[in-house]
Amino acid sequence: MIRIGIIGDIGSGKSYVAGNFGYPVFNADEEVSKLYKKDKKVFIKLKKKLPKYISLFPINKTEITKAILSNKVNLKKIISVVHIEIRKSLKLFLKKNKKRKIVVLDIPLLLENKINNKNDILVFVDAKKTEIVKRLKKRPNFNRKLLNKFKKIQFSTTYKRKKSNFVIKNNFKKKSLNESINKLLSEIL
Numbered sequence: 001m002i003r004i005g006i007i008g009d010i011g012s013g014k015s016y017v018a019g020n021f022g023y024p025v026f027n028a029d030e031e032v033s034k035l036y037k038k039d040k041k042v043f044i045k046l047k048k049k050l051p052k053y054i055s056l057f058p059i060n061k062t063e064i065t066k067a068i069l070s071n072k073v074n075l076k077k078i079i080s081v082v083h084i085e086i087r088k089s090l091k092l093f094l095k096k097n098k099k100r101k102i103v104v105l106d107i108p109l110l111l112e113n114k115i116n117n118k119n120d121i122l123v124f125v126d127a128k129k130t131e132i133v134k135r136l137k138k139r140p141n142f143n144r145k146l147l148n149k150f151k152k153i154q155f156s157t158t159y160k161r162k163k164s165n166f167v168i169k170n171n172f173k174k175k176s177l178n179e180s181i182n183k184l185l186s187e188i189l
Contacts, residue, residue: 001094002102002188003117005110007160008125010150011132013170017125018106020174020181026093028086028107035085036061042085049077061141069145075153083113090115101189111155111163121188124157124164131172 006018018025035042036059047054053067053074067074090107097103110116136142161167166187168180 001098001100003094003105003120004102004188005105005107005116005120005122006125007110007122007164008170009127009132009157010108010147010154011136012125012127013135013172014108014125015106016172017123017168017170017177017181018104020177021102021104021185023102023104024093024097024100025104025106026090028090028109031086031089032082033061035082036064039085042081045081046078049081050074065141065143065146068149069143072149075149079153083109087115102185108150109154111160112153121166122160122164123166123168123184124161125170126161126167127170127172135172 004021004023006014008014015027015029018027038058040057043054043057043059046059050067053063053070055063064078067078086107090105094103105115105120107113107115111122116122136147166184168177168184170177
């Protein structure tokens, strides 16, 4: 099985790119949302670590946001609970798709949390800063302070680009994106 890890800046369109490969995608952000909505154990652990912020199940993302913005240690507390579960979900995903030729990993902190394997093919999604900012501002839950907190725990885009095997320019146009993906796939298959 070939594992393709999608990396890049926040808002660069990593999930969009991952979804256009035509292979099973492990989307960590969606998995985190499921944990907040459906996993009572995660709720109990987070409530224990952040009793001032986490009060009701299912967990409301605004509670998570308030916790992160009020104290930088809170983000580490959340990560310590959530990432264990995400790793379990990833393991299940890989087991379920072990006969597939390719799987795509859309995990924002793939490198930072050492989730990638040395044989993974890393694809850096490159997008114009102006386009990224424009897209981020359109998100219903956009919060610049929160964005900056997340950026602080991520490796620089320069580092991620250096670590990548391929770079895909994302101009958010499906035709040119698919051409880039097809070219990349023809090189690795």
